Amino acid sequence: MKRKLRYVLIGLGVVLLVLIAIPFFVNANAFRPAIEEKLSAVLDRQVHVGNLDFSLLSGSLSADDLSIADDPAFSKSPFLTAKSVKIGIEVLTLVFSRAVRITGLTIEKPEVILLRDAAGRWNLSSLAGDSTGSSNGGSSGPGPDLVIKKLRLKNGRLTVGRTASSKRSVYDNVDLEASDVSTTSQFPMTLAATLPGGGSLKLDGKVGPIKGGGSALPPLDTRLTIHGLDLGSTGFVDPGSGLGGLMDLDSTLASGGNEARAQGNIKLTRLQLVTGGAPAEQPVQVSFGSAYNPRRSAGVLNQGKVAIGRAVARLSGTYDLKGDTPVVNLKIVGQDMPVQDLQAVLPALAIVLPKGASLLAGTLNAALSAAGPTNKLVTTGTVGLFNAKLAGFDMGSKMSALAAFAGIRKGPDTTIEKLTSNLRVTPEGIRADRLDLLVPSIGQLTGDGTIGANSAIDFKMLGLLNSSGVVGSALGRLTGAAPGSAASLPFRIAGTTSDPKFLPDVRGIVGAQLDSGLENKPQTKGLAERLGDFFGKKKKAP
Numbered sequence: 001m002k003r004k005l006r007y008v009l010i011g012l013g014v015v016l017l018v019l020i021a022i023p024f025f026v027n028a029n030a031f032r033p034a035i036e037e038k039l040s041a042v043l044d045r046q047v048h049v050g051n052l053d054f055s056l057l058s059g060s061l062s063a064d065d066l067s068i069a070d071d072p073a074f075s076k077s078p079f080l081t082a083k084s085v086k087i088g089i090e091v092l093t094l095v096f097s098r099a100v101r102i103t104g105l106t107i108e109k110p111e112v113i114l115l116r117d118a119a120g121r122w123n124l125s126s127l128a129g130d131s132t133g134s135s136n137g138g139s140s141g142p143g144p145d146l147v148i149k150k151l152r153l154k155n156g157r158l159t160v161g162r163t164a165s166s167k168r169s170v171y172d173n174v175d176l177e178a179s180d181v182s183t184t185s186q187f188p189m190t191l192a193a194t195l196p197g198g199g200s201l202k203l204d205g206k207v208g209p210i211k212g213g214g215s216a217l218p219p220l221d222t223r224l225t226i227h228g229l230d231l232g233s234t235g236f237v238d239p240g241s242g243l244g245g246l247m248d249l250d251s252t253l254a255s256g257g258n259e260a261r262a263q264g265n266i267k268l269t270r271l272q273l274v275t276g277g278a279p280a281e282q283p284v285q286v287s288f289g290s291a292y293n294p295r296r297s298a299g300v301l302n303q304g305k306v307a308i309g310r311a312v313a314r315l316s317g318t319y320d321l322k323g324d325t326p327v328v329n330l331k332i333v334g335q336d337m338p339v340q341d342l343q344a345v346l347p348a349l350a351i352v353l354p355k356g357a358s359l360l361a362g363t364l365n366a367a368l369s370a371a372g373p374t375n376k377l378v379t380t381g382t383v384g385l386f387n388a389k390l391a392g393f394d395m396g397s398k399m400s401a402l403a404a405f406a407g408i409r410k411g412p413d414t415t416i417e418k419l420t421s422n423l424r425v426t427p428e429g430i431r432a433d434r435l436d437l438l439v440p441s442i443g444q445l446t447g448d449g450t451i452g453a454n455s456a457i458d459f460k461m462l463g464l465l466n467s468s469g470v471v472g473s474a475l476g477r478l479t480g481a482a483p484g485s486a487a488s489l490p491f492r493i494a495g496t497t498s499d500p501k502f503l504p505d506v507r508g509i510v511g512a513q514l515d516s517g518l519e520n521k522p523q524t525k526g527l528a529e530r531l532g533d534f535f536g537k538k539k540k541a542p
Contacts, residue, residue, distance in 0.1 A: 029051060029052050031052065031061070032049055032052050035049055035052075035061070035087065035102070036048060036049050038102070039068075039102075042183065043068060043127050044126065044127065045068050045069045045070070045071075045079065045127065046068075046069040047066075047067070047068050047069070048065070048066070048067045049063045049065070049066055049085070049087075050063045050064045050065025050066065051063065051064050051065070052087075061086070061087040062084070062085070062086050062087075063084070063085045063086075063087065064083065064084060065082075065083060065085075066080070066081065066082040066084075066085040066107060066110075067080065067081045067082075068080040068081075070113065070115075070123055071123045071126045073117070073123075074115045074117065074123040074163055075113065075115060075123070075163075077113065078113070079112065079113060079123060079124075080107075080110055080111065080112050080113075081110065081111045082107045082108060082109060082110040082111070082156075083108065083109060084107075084108040084109065085105065085106065085107045085108065086104075086105070086106040086108075087102055087104070087105060088102065088103040088104030088105070088106075088149070088150065102148060103148065103149045103150070104148055104149055104150040104151065104152075105148055105150075105151050105152070106150075106152045106154065107152065107153045107154070107156070108154050108155065109154070109155050109156060109157075110153050110156040110157070110174075111156070111157050111159070112153075112156060112157070112158045112159070112174070113159050113161075114158060114159065114160045114161075115160075115161055115162065115163050116161075116162050116163070117162070117163045117164075118162075118163070118164055118322060118323070119297070119322065120294065120295070120296065120297025120298075120321060120322045147180060147181065147182045148178075148180075148181040148182075149179065149180060150177075150178075150179060151176070151177070151178045151179075151181045152175075152176065152177050152178075153174060153175065153176040153177075154175055155173060155174070155175065156173075156174035156175070156176070157170060157171070157172055157174060158170070158171040158174045158193060159171075162324055164324060165324050167324075169196050170196055171193040171194065171195060171196065171201070172193070172194045173192075173193060173194040174191070174192070174193040174194075175190075175191070175192045175193070176189065176190070176191045176192075177189070177190050178190075178207070181208075182208065182209060183208075183209055184209045185208060185209050186206050186207065186208040186209060186219065186221075187206065187207060187208050188205070188206055188207075189203070189204075189205065189206070189207045189222075190202070190203070190204045191203040191204075195226070195228070195229050195230070196230065196233045197229075197230030197232070197233030198228055198230055199226065199227055199228030199229045199230060199246070200226070200227050200228065201224075201225070201226050201229075202224070202225045202226075203222050203223070203224050203253075204222060204223050205220065205221050205222025205223055205253075206220075206221045206222065207219070207220055207221075207222070218255070219255055219256060220253055220254055220255040220260070221254050222252070222253045222254070223250075223251070223252055223253070224249065224250075224251045224252075224253050224262075224264075225249065225250050225251075226247065226248060226249040227248050228246055228247075228248065229246065229247040229248075229249070230244075230246060231243055231244055231245050231246070231247055232244040232245075242272060242273065242274045242275035242276065242277055242427055242453070243272065243273060243374070243375070244270075244271075244272040244279075245268050245269060245270045245271035245272055245279065245280070245348075246268070246269045246270055247266060247267070247268055248266070248267040248269075249264060249265070249266050249267075250264050250265050251263065251264025251265070252264060255294075258293070258294075258295070259291055259292065259293055259294075260291070260292040260294060260299075261289075261290070261291050261292075262288070262289070262290045262292070263288070263289045263290070263303075264287070264288065265285065265286065265287050265288075266285070266286040266287075266288065267283050267284075267285055267286075268280075268283060268284040268285075268286065269283045269284075271283075271284050271345065271348050272348050273348045273349055274348070274349055274350050274425070274426075274427050274429070274453055275350075275427050275428075275453045276350045276452070276453035276454045276455065277347060277348045277349055277350040277453070278347035278348070278350070278352075279347065279348065280344055280345040280347060280348040281344040281345075281347065282308060282309060282341065282344030282345065283308075284306065284307070284308055284345065285306070285307040285308075286304065286305070286306050286307075286315070287303070287304065287305045287307075288301060288302075288303065288304045288305075288315070289301075289302050289303035289304070290302070296322075297320065297321045297322040298318065298319065298320040298321065298322070299318065299319055299321075300317075300318055301315065301316060301317050301318065301319060301330065302316055304316055306332065306334075308337075308341050308342055308344065308345055309338070309340075309341030309342075309344070310337075310338050310341050311334065311337035311338050311339075311341040311342050311364070312334065312337065313332050313333060313334030313337065313366065314331075314332070314333045314334070315330060315331070315332055316330070316331050317329050317330035317331050317370075318330075323373070325373040325374055325375050326373070326374050327372065327373050327374070328370060328371065328372070328374060328377070329369070329370075329371045330369065330370040330371070331368070331369055332366065332367075332368045332369075332370065332381075333366065333367050333368075334364065334365065334366045335365050336363045336364075336365065337363060337364045337365070337366070338362075338363060338364075339359045339361075339362040339363065339364050339385065339388055340359055340360065340361070340362075342359075342364055343358065343359045349425065349430065350429070350430075350451070350452075350453050350454070350455050351430075351451065351455065351497050352455055352496070352497045352498040353390075353393075353497065353498065354390075354392070354393045354497070354498055354499065354500060355498050355499060356392040356393070357390055357391065357392040357393035358390075358391050358392060359388060359389070359390060359391075360389045360390075360391045360413075361387065361388055361389040362385055362386060362387050362388025362389060362416065363385075363386055363387065363388075364383060364384065364385050364386075365383065365384040365386070366381065366382070366383045366384075367381050367382050368380065368381035368382075368383075368423070369381055375427075376426070376427060377426075377427070378424065378425070378426050379423070379424070379425040379426075380422075380423065380424050380425075381422070381423060382420065382421070382422055382423070383420070383421060383423055384418070384419070384420040385416060385418070385419040385420075386417070386418055386419075387416075387417065388415070388416040388419070389413055389414075389415055389416070390413060390414040390415075390416060391412070391413045392412065392413065393413070393414050394412055394413065394414060395414045395439060395441075395442060398500065398502050414439060414441070415439065415440055415441065416437065416438070416439055417438040417439070417440055418436065418437070418438040419435070419436070419437045419438070420434075420435070420436045421433065421434060421435040421436070422434050427453065428452070428453055429450055429451055429452040429453045430450065430451040431448075431449075431450050432448055432449060432450070432451070432459075433448045434446075434448065435447055435448055435449070435459070435461075442463070443463055443464055444463070444464045445461050445462070445463050445464075446461065446462050446464070447459055447460050447461035447462055448460065449461075449493065451497060454496075455496045455497045455498065456495075456496055457493050457494055457495055457496060457497060457500055458492075458493075458494060459492060459493040459494075460490070460492055460505070461490070461491050461492065461493060462488055462489065462490050462491075463488070463489035463490075463491060464488060464489075489504075490504075490505035491503060491504050491505050492504075492505055
């Protein structure tokens, strides 16, 4: 037994000595040209590997440098660089056959530059062979197949931008892990990253086969989740557009190469839509379905819904991603949407209700079109507010003299039977045309005007009041309207949305009186004074 044990120990010692000695007899750098040639052929890009060291225990080659060239149509700088990479190999094949069979790649702290050109083609798309032959290798088809059992990118940095723009978005802490990676078959992959300005991204599913092919996407069957994306720091939104907020996304993403399909939900919190706006007080929920054509860098949005509390609108349209800024053409249609929920997003449009006021009832109908670059989006269409109650705001007291006439009630609230208008919303503000407002306690008010991005109001209005009874007598004395006819009162609304000012348009009223034959100068002066009283304007001391 002692003799057998001694032989076993001697044999183990010999094996151990051989294992210790092997690295000294293996010149790892001798395999570098073969490794570079194999990776370059597979990726169809020039690959450079730095000084190599062989580790028998880990069964790998370690390099202190790695670079993968970019598609020359995009950049002369490398597509990927890294200071450290481990190349998993079959040890026995390396030792006895002097051949390199790569089983795994672990790239530490890689720097990746992802670029898109004006045609919508990504520099990533020509990896693993480009059918156009425009990649660095110049081949006319995909390179030889290579199966990597384990591929990892750890703690990397991804920079995303466009060839025609210096703007870049940086994604840190990029971790990618894939198994059984092949250019000819599908494989599982997980990607995680920290987003610009905070937030996180995760892509989990199956990818491949990767065969190259210009702007076409590789086949995908994945789930994409984004949490806390800061819209203003993505690099794709003009800081001057006023667009901001945080986005969460949960979506499935599938691609067959010629078309990518996405379906999911978006949650927008603290949304801001125009310059001078404030964050919305309630989240905006968006559900969507989309079909995207990578060759045209354009897509169709369908099955879309926008929900703000109980208020729901349908969303559809198209989008184009070819230029530096996405261009959209969207339709938004909503019926009978509760305004109590919608008022939470008014600050995002730089609209602030009068101080202390709130919408307690009413519904809104909207048919809007939003078109143009997202940083200069123009929204047009019609809106209608019906049977609304604006609590905490008494329009009659703002037009103070009205309350003194019979039939005009003062109170803490304003009831709006109808408000309709044509709207044009731009980053500079809102233009309202053909505004028609019916307030039972006052009458019908019509006109048009603007609300600036700083909430400043400038409206020219006309009040139409039935001049019958005591009201008719009072208004008749002011305007000269015949009893039983409609009295017209031109006026302006100035100030801000939070503190509107109702001002008499004396020139307009005097002009109307002159047209009616009232040319007596002393009487005109008295009319102006009486109009000042009507709108609560104090007389100047003599």
